[in-house]
């Protein structure tokens with residue numbers, strides 16, 4: 378997949394920007410705050426229909442403007458496609474492919490797979506389980522069109538069940554039969570998601586270790602464990618066993634919405650024991666594994682977004698990363714950096730056709 382052109386209107390700090398890209402490497406160079414990361418975020422929108430920074434869509438409209446538009450021309454190997462995303466201030470977000478709106482936003486995910494490596498990745502280690510669940514979900518939804526649909530249905534059902542539990546508490550009343558209506562969809566959607574998450578995690582663990590060994594030249598053993606309430610019991614049993622607890626708490630306390638990924642190094646939590654450098658190597662290894670897996674499962678090469686990482690990595694890691702990018706033919710790459718000199722150096726070493734955009 379190649380993004381040939383990008384146009385941003387009123388997107389964050391950009392009033393109007395138009396780019397024509399190289400099919401290989403594209404770099405955005407400029408001082409802090411000029412909006413380099415925002416351009417990567419615009420590219421990420423074309424892929425995932427949302428911001429990678431987790432901002433609400435409305436907050437991405439340029440201050441004092443009424444809408445933003447992101448438009449990309451994407452070559453899928455057969456033809457050029459126009460993806461247009463528009464967020465008006467007073468209406469719902471619109472996403473169109475070749476002038477046709479999607480029935481479901483989730484239908485777009487997977488058309489243009491992407492992987493981003495950014496300084497924000499460290500949140501994956503330090504934050505709560507929610508950010509790791511989101512990462513896992515975004516990874517799988519790019520490879521499986523049903524996954525996101527199942528997840529949305531599951532989340533809706535949990536919300537409805539929670540609302541009923543709260544309603545019962547308010548009215549000092551409880552009707553287990555009424556609540557049970559939600560068991561069937563929770564079990565159906567939740568079990569599918571559980572199985573996909575387990576399968577995907579199992580498949581990337583050996584890749585992560587392999588990339589980690591290359592990047593860090595270390596001897597550490599890396600483990601990624603998928604933790605789920607469904608690992609040792611069925612969803613039906615889980616709901617039954619926690620019925621009383623859910624009634625008291627007035628929310629659904631167990632299920633795949635509580636899943637987590639445990640990152641371990643030599644058998645202990647990475648958050649506690651891994652050095653900053655080891656954590657960075659691990660996160661790059663994780664992202665390259667994501668890249669590898671998406672490519673294998675979809676037969677599409679994801680775009681690779683590298684946000685400000687060459688400034689934050691030492692020389693050895695930069696060299697290893699460049700070597701890996703060269704070896705694995707990672708497709709179209711977008712890089713941001715404050716230094717033109719460093720960018721030119723990196724690009725020279727990757728040895729592919731490039732364009733540098735100065736902001």
Ligand SMILES: Nc1ncnc2c1ncn2[C@@H]1O[C@H](COP(=O)(O)OP(=O)(O)OP(=O)(O)O)[C@@H](O)[C@H]1O
Pocket residue numbers: 388389390391407408409410411412413414415416436437438439440685713715
């Ligand atoms: N909705 C918005 N309207 C106007 N400006 C915005 C909006 N959202 C973000 N910005 C501005 O975008 C700028 C940050 O852009 P960005 O993070 O892309 O910069 P950068 O070039 O990547 O900087 P750095 O090198 O520090 O990472 C900030 O000045 C911020 O105020």
